[in-house]
Amino acid sequence: MLRTLAFVHGVLFSPRTPPSVRMSSTGVDKKGVLADKVALITGSTQGIGFAIAQRLARDGAHVVVSSRKQENVDQAVALLKEEGLIAKGMVCHAGKAEDRDKLVTMVADQYGGVDFLICAAGVNPLVGSTLGASEQVWDKILDVNVKSPALLLAKLLPYMEKRGSSSVVLVSSVTGYVPVPKLGPYNISKTALLGLTKTLAVELAPKGIRVNCLVPGLIKTDFSHILHEDEAFKKDFKNLYGMQRTGQPEDCAGIVSFLCSPDASYITGENIIVAGFSPKL
């Protein structure tokens, strides 16, 4: 007699598999596809970064969350631990070299390095004309959004190449494909990340490190609150692209877990759009 089988993210369960085998009393999926792996996620105390950290931890990884303020780091770690997940945290302003160095030292001391690096930290200090942007604005956007993933990865590289199956996920935006007016330097930084993904994927492939890119569309977070408060924009957006719901941070998390998992072991250099539409069409 045929039994119904469920395939859950690389693990096959029959309906008779007791839930305790899948999920321990602590909430961590001990047999999770990312079990015993270590993931470092920048900009991860809320929004998309937090949803990714939570998902990777639910899939078995030890996660290290970070952002600019200690209280936010503490709160995010506490939330993850409340769920029985394995999490640590450290303050890291992604644009500051000394903060990046401290983070690298911490993960090297505690875990001997990391298997996965997810760069979710991103800023946009300007709504206005591209050519009206000050040099300070350009520097801030390019420092945090574009340079910091490359500089952090450079420091982590000696540890990541030893792990054997490392994965990096950069976080771009559909504005990198389809520029949103008045967000010029931000749009440009997100296009640069598509290029950074391609270049690093080729450069790091011989070292066994895969580099892919998450490309979110409009996702409901504090970062995008101005757009969500604009009812006319949201109506046009829904009419134009069809999906009648708003993207949530969790919509971006499963794909990152997949990109880190062995199921994606032959996938590198890809930009994967999670936007409710495809700007490539």
Ligand SMILES: NC(=O)c1ccc[n+]([C@@H]2O[C@H](COP(=O)([O-])OP(=O)(O)OC[C@H]3O[C@@H](n4cnc5c(N)ncnc54)[C@H](O)[C@@H]3O)[C@@H](O)[C@H]2O)c1
């Ligand atoms: N929300 C969207 O619609 C959307 C769409 C496309 C791309 N993105 C990208 O997704 C990423 C996450 O955005 P979000 O919407 O989750 O924002 P969010 O504001 O909800 O969360 C951003 C997180 O990054 C942290 N952060 C901000 N600046 C930082 C810095 N300099 N160093 C370290 N941490 C920093 C914040 O403290 C917070 O934890 C960003 O790179 C953003 O560009 C967001």
